[in-house]
Amino acid sequence: xxxxxxxxxxxxxxxxxxxxxxxxxxxxxxxxxxxxxxxxxxxxxxxxxxxxxxxxxxxxxxxxxxxxxxxxxxxxxxxxxxxxxxxxxxxxxxxxxxxxxxxxxxxxxx
Amino acid sequence: xxxxxxxxxxxxxxxxxxxxxxxxxxxxxxxxxxxxxxxxxxxxxxxxxxxxxxxxxxxxxxxxxxxxxxxxxxxxxxxxxxxxxxxxxxxxxxxxxxxxxxxxxxxxxxxxxxxxxxxx
Numbered sequence: 342x343x344x345x346x347x348x349x350x351x352x353x354x355x356x357x358x359x360x361x362x363x364x365x366x367x368x369x370x371x372x373x374x375x376x377x378x379x380x381x382x383x384x385x386x387x388x389x390x391x392x393x394x395x396x397x398x399x400x401x402x403x404x405x406x407x408x409x410x411x412x413x414x415x416x417x418x419x420x421x422x423x424x425x426x427x428x429x430x431x432x433x434x435x436x437x438x439x440x441x442x443x444x445x446x447x448x449x450x451x
Numbered sequence: 452x453x454x455x456x457x458x459x460x461x462x463x464x465x466x467x468x469x470x471x472x473x474x475x476x477x478x479x480x481x482x483x484x485x486x487x488x489x490x491x492x493x494x495x496x497x498x499x500x501x502x503x504x505x506x507x508x509x510x511x512x513x514x515x516x517x518x519x520x521x522x523x524x525x526x527x528x529x530x531x532x533x534x535x536x537x538x539x540x541x542x543x544x545x546x547x548x549x550x551x552x553x554x555x556x557x558x559x560x561x562x563x564x565x566x567x568x569x570x571x
Contacts, residue, residue, distance in 0.1 A: 342514060344497070377557035379498075386547055386564050387498065392557040430498050434556035438511050440488075445497040 345370065345431055345443035352449040358419040361446045363431035364412060369441055371412035375434035378407060378416045381445075382427045390429075391416060418448075426450040453477040455548050455562035463569050469535040473548030473562060474528070481506045481526045486551040488558060489522060489533045491544040499544075503551060504531055538569045 346364040353359040363370065363378075370376055376394045379387035389398050391407035394414060404419045414433070418425055431443040459471035473487070480487065488503040502512040504522045512520055521534040535542060545566050549558035 373556075375556040379558070386561040387558070388561075389557060389559055392559075393555065398559065432498075432500070432557070437514070439513060440500040440503070440556055442490075442498040442500060 342369075342435060342437070342439060342441050345433060345441055347429075347431060347443040347446045349444070350447045350449065352451055353418075353421045354451045355421050355423065357421050358417060359421060359448065360418075361416045361429055361431075361448070363414040363416070363433075363443050365414075365433055365441070366412055368436040369433040370409065370414050370431075372436060373434045374409070376407070376409060376414040377432050378405075379430045379432070380425075380427045381430065387430060421450055423450050453550065453560050455550065455560060457546060457548050457562045457565040459565060459567065461566060461568060463538055463567060464571050465539055465569055466537055469533070469538050469542065469567055469569070471533045471546055471548075471565065471567070472530050473532070474530050475550075476529070478550075480524060480529045480531060484553050486553055487524070487531050488549050488551055490547045490549060490558070492547070492564075493541075493544045501533065501535075501546075505553075540569050543567065543569045 378391040381387040394409045429446045454476045456474045463469045486503045489501040502522045504510045519536045524531045545564040547564045548562045550560040
């Protein structure tokens with residue numbers, strides 16, 4: 342199975358909004374509403390930010406939102422804050438009952 | 452509060468078998484509501500799903516690793532384990548254990564991770 346495709350890096354200034362894309366195929370992202378997003382700070386374990394495309398776990402800021410169109414899912418962070426600087430990973434369920442991650446995106450808050 | 456803790460050798464020799472255990476506290480590994488999984492992350496690289504397991508023993512593996520991995524459960528100890536055989540330097544990574552809700556394919560709780568280095 343191939344990793345989902347994410348941009349290597351994105352950046353934005355405090356207060357701005359950014360969007361990270363996650364592109365797969367009809368056998369994963371496009372075929373199921375099982376896309377999730379994780380935030381990872383250096384040296385830390387990943388943290389679930391979005392599940393099942395659009396849902397936020399309790400305690401996650403409503404500045405984080407998710408969406409999907411066709412084979413591409415997106416994570417949008419509004420009102421960027423310095424603490425949002427981290428690596429972000431998408432993942433999806435696949436048609437062969439496996440899970441696949443994206444390659445990761447490094448978010449820099451300028 | 453659910454906690455997961457990975458444990459095992461931090462150094463493994465090439466061609467040998469890597470063995471890790473994840474101890475679950477604050478919840479039962481035998482709950483019918485959850486799957487349990489392993490994910491790894493080579494230094495400076497991205498996440499890779501290794502496999503997932505249900506308390507009954509049902510497993511799902513990453514096709515690229517399937518020939519070398521075994522994930523098993525010990526309900527009496529509230530633990531599950533990973534064995535990865537014939538390791539090479541490319542298997543050097545931080546290994547995480549995590550919990551998934553049954554039928555819902557996201558990792559809601561993660562262990563802190565443990566670094567395993569493959570080197571002679």
